[in-house]
Amino acid sequence: MGLKKLVAGNWKMHGLSNDLDEVKAIATAAAVYPAVDVALCVPAILVERAARAVPGFAIGGQDVHHAEKGAHTGCTSALMLLDAGASLTIVGHSERREAQRESDSEVKAKAEAALSVGLGVILCVGESLEVRDGGGAVAAVMQQLDGSLPDDIDGEAELAVAYEPIWAIGTGKIPTESEISEMHAAIRARLRERYGDAGSGIRILYGGSVKSSNAAEIFAIRDVDGALVGGASLKNQDFVPIVAAAAAVSGK
Numbered sequence: 001m002g003l004k005k006l007v008a009g010n011w012k013m014h015g016l017s018n019d020l021d022e023v024k025a026i027a028t029a030a031a032v033y034p035a036v037d038v039a040l041c042v043p044a045i046l047v048e049r050a051a052r053a054v055p056g057f058a059i060g061g062q063d064v065h066h067a068e069k070g071a072h073t074g075c076t077s078a079l080m081l082l083d084a085g086a087s088l089t090i091v092g093h094s095e096r097r098e099a100q101r102e103s104d105s106e107v108k109a110k111a112e113a114a115l116s117v118g119l120g121v122i123l124c125v126g127e128s129l130e131v132r133d134g135g136g137a138v139a140a141v142m143q144q145l146d147g148s149l150p151d152d153i154d155g156e157a158e159l160a161v162a163y164e165p166i167w168a169i170g171t172g173k174i175p176t177e178s179e180i181s182e183m184h185a186a187i188r189a190r191l192r193e194r195y196g197d198a199g200s201g202i203r204i205l206y207g208g209s210v211k212s213s214n215a216a217e218i219f220a221i222r223d224v225d226g227a228l229v230g231g232a233s234l235k236n237q238d239f240v241p242i243v244a245a246a247a248a249v250s251g252k
């Protein structure tokens, strides 16, 4: 039996008050699939309203600062997200690694800060097209993992890893089944090396152009324990079929 699948939406910089109806529609529809964990990671400013709108449904942030508090204008601490009603957060998304120049060590500090207050963490890794074409994808992702995985995962909060090849994000391109399976197996092996048996319980999500039309194939791949979904998570009618595909693979 595989791990329970997690399907998390990443709304990125999308979402206004009006979109809370979409959050409600997604939460209601997702409740039909208890065999799958479902979450929506929304902009920080929407977290509190989203969490209030859908009690019991997992609302997450998309980033946290690594410090507890202090002189960090414009940033959000892990405790602030938790206080607003989030139960998890993404860290190390490639868009932030690139645009905000986040390093592996910063991502690690963010993951540790979030876990320490009890927020679940989806830690993103993934290679560029150049690295993939040069044959170095697995090595690059292992290096990212080595630099960004938290030291300690003994707390209550759950760590998940999302493998998101940068070239697959928002492009409609996805890796082949064997590329996904090779990478997820390598990530699993690294997690076991790093955390022992606990490494087998960490969910490894695939992300990058996941849609209802490809979700079933992706979920059927060994060591794919769910998905991080960007564009297709914004609308109930696009997102819920992905949840349904995860449920179908889980036999429910």
Ligand code: PGA
Pocket: 010, 164, 168, 169, 170, 171, 207, 208, 209, 210, 228, 229, 230, 231, 232
């Ligand atoms: P996408 O984004 O599903 O729109 O490709 C995924 C992500 O960036 O998390």
